[in-house]
Amino acid sequence: MRMKEYQFWFVVGSQFLYGPEVLETVASRAAEMAQWMNASGQLPCEIVYKVTAKTHKEIVDVVREANYDPACAGVITWCHTFSPSKMWINGLAGLQKPYCHFATQYNREIPNEEIDMDFMNLNQAAHGDREHGFIGARLRIPRKVIAGYWQDEDVLKRLGDWMRAAVGVAFSKSLKVMRFGDNMREVAVTEGDKVEVQAKLGWQVNTWPVGQLVQVMNQVTEDEIDQLMAQYKAEYDFATDDLETVRYQAREEIAMKKMLDQEGCMAFSNTFQDLYGMKQLPGLASQHLMAQGYGYGGEGDWKVAAMTAILKAMSEGQTGGTAFMEDYTYHLAPGQEYSLGAHMLEVCPSVAAQRPRIEVHPLGIGDREAPARLVFEGHAGPAIVVSLIDMGGRLRLICQDIQCVKPIMDMPNLPVARVMWRAMPDLTTGLTCWITAGGAHHTVLSYDVTASQMRDWARMMDIEFVHIHKGTTVDSLEQDLFLSDLAWKLK
Ligand code: MN
Numbered sequence: 360m361r362m363k364e365y366q367f368w369f370v371v372g373s374q375f376l377y378g379p380e381v382l383e384t385v386a387s388r389a390a391e392m393a394q395w396m397n398a399s400g401q402l403p404c405e406i407v408y409k410v411t412a413k414t415h416k417e418i419v420d421v422v423r424e425a426n427y428d429p430a431c432a433g434v435i436t437w438c439h440t441f442s443p444s445k446m447w448i449n450g451l452a453g454l455q456k457p458y459c460h461f462a463t464q465y466n467r468e469i470p471n472e473e474i475d476m477d478f479m480n481l482n483q484a485a486h487g488d489r490e491h492g493f494i495g496a497r498l499r500i501p502r503k504v505i506a507g508y509w510q511d512e513d514v515l516k517r518l519g520d521w522m523r524a525a526v527g528v529a530f531s532k533s534l535k536v537m538r539f540g541d542n543m544r545e546v547a548v549t550e551g552d553k554v555e556v557q558a559k560l561g562w563q564v565n566t567w568p569v570g571q572l573v574q575v576m577n578q579v580t581e582d583e584i585d586q587l588m589a590q591y592k593a594e595y596d597f598a599t600d601d602l603e604t605v606r607y608q609a610r611e612e613i614a615m616k617k618m619l620d621q622e623g624c625m626a627f628s629n630t631f632q633d634l635y636g637m638k639q640l641p642g643l644a645s646q647h648l649m650a651q652g653y654g655y656g657g658e659g660d661w662k663v664a665a666m667t668a669i670l671k672a673m674s675e676g677q678t679g680g681t682a683f684m685e686d687y688t689y690h691l692a693p694g695q696e697y698s699l700g701a702h703m704l705e706v707c708p709s710v711a712a713q714r715p716r717i718e719v720h721p722l723g724i725g726d727r728e729a730p731a732r733l734v735f736e737g738h739a740g741p742a743i744v745v746s747l748i749d750m751g752g753r754l755r756l757i758c759q760d761i762q763c764v765k766p767i768m769d770m771p772n773l774p775v776a777r778v779m780w781r782a783m784p785d786l787t788t789g790l791t792c793w794i795t796a797g798g799a800h801h802t803v804l805s806y807d808v809t810a811s812q813m814r815d816w817a818r819m820m821d822i823e824f825v826h827i828h829k830g831t832t833v834d835s836l837e838q839d840l841f842l843s844d845l846a847w848k849l850k
Contacts, residue, residue: 360429360430360530361675362403362523362672362676363403363405365404365405365430365431365432365522365525365529366404366405366406366407366430366431366432367404367405367407367431367432367433367434367435367522368407368421368431368433368434368435369393369406369407369435369437370410370412370434370435371385371389371408371410371412371437371438371439372411372412372436372437372439372442372487372491373385373438373442373487374440374442375413376441377480381440381481382411382413384481385411385439385440386408386411388439389408389411389437390408392408392509393406393407393408394408395510396509396518399515401512401516402518402519403675403676404432404522404526406435411439412446413442415449418446418447418449418451419449419450421434422434422451422453422454426453426454426455426456431456432456432457432522432525433456433458433521433528434454434457434458435459435461436459436460436461436491437460437462437463437484437488438484438490438491439482439484439487440481440483440484440487441486441487441490442487442490442491443490444493444494445494447491447494448494451494451495451498451500452500456525457501457503457525457819458501458502458503459503459504459521459525460488460492460495460502460504461505461509461518462484462488462492462504462505462506462507463484463505463508463509463514464482464484464485464509465482465484466482467510492504501818503521503815505518505521520809520812520815521812523673524812524815524816524819525815525819526672526673527669527673527816528816528819528820530625530668530669531561531562531669531816531820532561534560534561534626534665534668534669535562535564535565535624535625536562536563536564536625536626536627536628536654536661536665537565537567537618537619537622537624537626537627537628538564538565538566538567538627538628538629539567539568539569539572539615539629540566540568540569540629540630540632540633540659541566541659542630542658542659542661543630543631543632543659544632546658546659548748548799548801549656549658549659549660549662549663549799551661551662551748551749552751555749555754556749556754559821559822560665560754562665564665567618569629569634569636569637570636571618572614572618572637573637575614575617575618576611576613576637579610579614583609584606584609584610588602588605591605591609591643595716595717596714596715596716596717597716597717598717598718598734599717599718599719599731601719601731604728604729604730604731605643605717607638607639607728607731608639608641608642608730609643611637611639611641611644612641612645612647612648615627615641615644615645615648616648619648619653625652625653625654625668625672626653626661626664626665626668627648627654627664628656628657628658628659628660629641629645629657629659630657630658631657631703631725632658632725634725634727637727638728639727639730639731640704640722640725640727641704641705641730642703642704642705642730642731643704643717643730645704645705646704646705646707646708646715646732647708647733649667649683649707649709650708650709652668652671652672652675653671654666654667654669655667655683655705655707656683656801657683657702657703657801658801660801662749663683663746663801664683665747666745666747666803667682667707667803670745670803670805673807673808673816674808677807678807679740679742679806679807680707680709680710680711680738680805680806681803681804681808682706682707682709682710682737682778682803682804682805683702683705683706683707683801683804684700684702684706684744684778684801684803684804685700685800685801685802686700686744686800686802687699687700690767695767696781696785696786696787697779697781697786698779698780698781698782698786699778700737700744700777700778700779700780700802701773701775701776701777701778703722703724704730704732705732706737706775706776706777706778708735708776710738710778710804710806711733711735711736711776712735712736712738712739712765714735715733715734715735715776716733716734716735717732717734718731718733718734718774719731719732720732720774732774732775734774734775734776735776736765736766736776736779737763737766737776737777737779737804738763738765738806739763739764739765740762740763740806741760741761741762741763742761742762742780742804742806743758743759743760743761743804743805743809744758744759744803745758745803745805745808745813746758746798746799746802748798750797753822753823753847753850754822754823755796755822755823755825756813756822756824756825757793757797757825757827758813758824758825758826759783759792759793759826759827760783760810760826760827760828760829761780761781761782761783761804763779763780763806764779764780765779766779767779778804783827783828783829784827784828784829784832788831788833789831792833793827795836795837795840796825796827796840810826810828813826814826823843823847825839825840825843
């Protein structure tokens with residue numbers, strides 16, 4: 360499902376105490392607010408006003424319907440009036456969709472002349488939202504609280520960001536990952552418990568033999584390759600005359616896409632250690648698949664493949680870019696401390712600062728022919744890097760804020776796509792924190808998704824979240840890890 364196909368259900372709490380006239384006003388205002396917020400064009404998905412709930416049964420019914428409807432990506436509640444919360448317990452306890460408590464108010468200002476006790480009875484969100492907030496806290500259910508006036512841009516931004524994280528939850532729960540071969544031998548961080556991941560995050564992670572991919576590659580026609588080559592020409596510059604090598608990447612891309620689409624997979628991994636029957640490691644092929652929204656992970660890293668797909672789904676329609684990334688090497692000149700990220704081949708061109716070039720160069724590892732790949736620089740701007748690791752018994756999501764810069768040198772002999780950034784709070788502190796937390800060398804780098812959205816996503820998924828930001832110190836991070844270790848042992 361695409362971003363626009365998801366809905367968020369607006370459920371407004373009230374009670375019979377105020378009489379039918381007040382309830383009609385609440386219902387018509389809630390519908391008006393949903394309509395206005397949809398028309399603002401600032402939300403990625405539609406808000407659908409569902410019900411002004413006055414009874415236990417109405418709440419249980421709407422929750423049951425929300426759980427059942429695949430188009431419903433979350434429930435947004437608000438109390439225009441006072442809604443006694445014991446009638447919410449059974450409904451909220453059974454809610455299986457992301458939940459946001461929107462603490463807002465229909466009127467922006469207190470009307471000096473008009474305000475009397477009738478006005479107070481109708482407009483008492485400050486009262487009702489506190490009762491509603493208590494039951495969320497008491498039931499200890501994961502929730503997002505968004506407070507502020509519903510017409511304000513920053514409020515709509517926070518609501519929209521949360522919606523995107525909730526769509527990431529829906530996407531995650533139906534995500535299938537195709538592994539071509541196993542993980543790279545002996546590597547630890549790319550391993551993980553696939554049963555635990557499926558139970559927790561919903562991912563179906565399975566393996567297909569490389570030999571089957573080669574069979575599908577052999578069935579790809581010259582016509583199909585011609586069509587994809589025309590697309591490459593429209594999107595990229597050719598900095599090579601070796602068209603046969605590029606055509607071989609097209610063959611690989613078409614075959615991988617056929618297998619992915621046939622199985623409904625939105626992410627895949629492969630490894631240079633298992634290219635049995637293939638002439639080239641897929642480079643351009645993987646890069647162009649990522650540009651279409653598929654997640655990818657190198658060296659069999661199916662966790663980063665899945666996370667790449669999820670962040671791409673969360674940021675659908677945004678233009679900053681999201682890519683599979685690997686921390687490669689540092690520039691440690693005082694005052695100019697930067698990380699250089701790249702991969703053997705496979706960085707997504709969605710993060711490119713300029714039109715990518717197709718180049719062909721030999722590859723030192725993998726014992727195959729020189730592969731075609733896209734070469735470009737990543738653009739400047741704030742971004743995050745994200746790593747999901749399996750701690751044994753629980754999953755930990757580590758997110759670091761970074762500031763990408765135009766690479767400070769052109770590196771003319773580096774034949775791969777590259778991104779340069781300054782890690783927060785600074786390279787050495789950030790690095791100490793990253794290593795202390797156990798973050799992988801593979802990450803998802805995104806200019807679109809924020810740390811706050813990843814925190815929301817982790818909360819909805821009930822996994823540990825670690826954030827390294829401009830205010831982080833090694834001491835504060837160690838304290839966080841120590842406390843969270845205790846907390847997760849108790850859970
Ligand atoms: Mn790698």
